[in-house]
Amino acid sequence: MDGRGLPLSIVLTPGQAADATAFPAVLEGIRVPRPGPGRPRTRPARVLGDKAYSSRAIRAWCRHHGIAVTIPERADQAGHRLRRGSRGGRPPAFDPQTYKQRNVVERCFNRLKQFRAIATRFDKLATRYRTGLVLASLILWLREPQT
Numbered sequence: 001m002d003g004r005g006l007p008l009s010i011v012l013t014p015g016q017a018a019d020a021t022a023f024p025a026v027l028e029g030i031r032v033p034r035p036g037p038g039r040p041r042t043r044p045a046r047v048l049g050d051k052a053y054s055s056r057a058i059r060a061w062c063r064h065h066g067i068a069v070t071i072p073e074r075a076d077q078a079g080h081r082l083r084r085g086s087r088g089g090r091p092p093a094f095d096p097q098t099y100k101q102r103n104v105v106e107r108c109f110n111r112l113k114q115f116r117a118i119a120t121r122f123d124k125l126a127t128r129y130r131t132g133l134v135l136a137s138l139i140l141w142l143r144e145p146q147t
Contacts, residue, residue, distance in 0.1 A: 005108040006144060007137040008032065012130045020053050024061055043067060048102040059092060070098045112136050
């Protein structure tokens with residue numbers, strides 16, 4: 001999602017798969033054209049995620065790609081870190097003020113679920129469901145007033 005709550009990349013996973021496993025694929029699918037000449041932008045400046053995305057792998061992946069992360073630490077991770085004492089390291093950086101902007105992501109999910117076929121998953125085939133998601137995303141992009 002961008003700052004206006006519009007989808008930038010869609011990756012469809014099986015229902016039983018965790019969202020965090022698709023995290024790199026979603027970010028690698030982002031292509032935002034620049035206003036002038038040049039290659040499209042492929043990296044966001046910052047990623048906001050809920051506690052489900054709090055893992056060493058995701059934080060390391062973002063650090064390797066130069067992306068700032070605002071993800072709260074899970075209670076079990078904080079407990080493990082504290083139990084290790086000085087070997088546990090520092091807690092990951094977290095800015096509560098920046099995290100308040102995450103509601104834009106939830107609002108985008110709610111706008112997508114206003115499309116009945118998306119909310120109830122009428123389509124059995126994943127390709128057809130993804131096509132419906134892409135069409136719903138396109139409608140959201142077209143409804144957005146130009147700034």
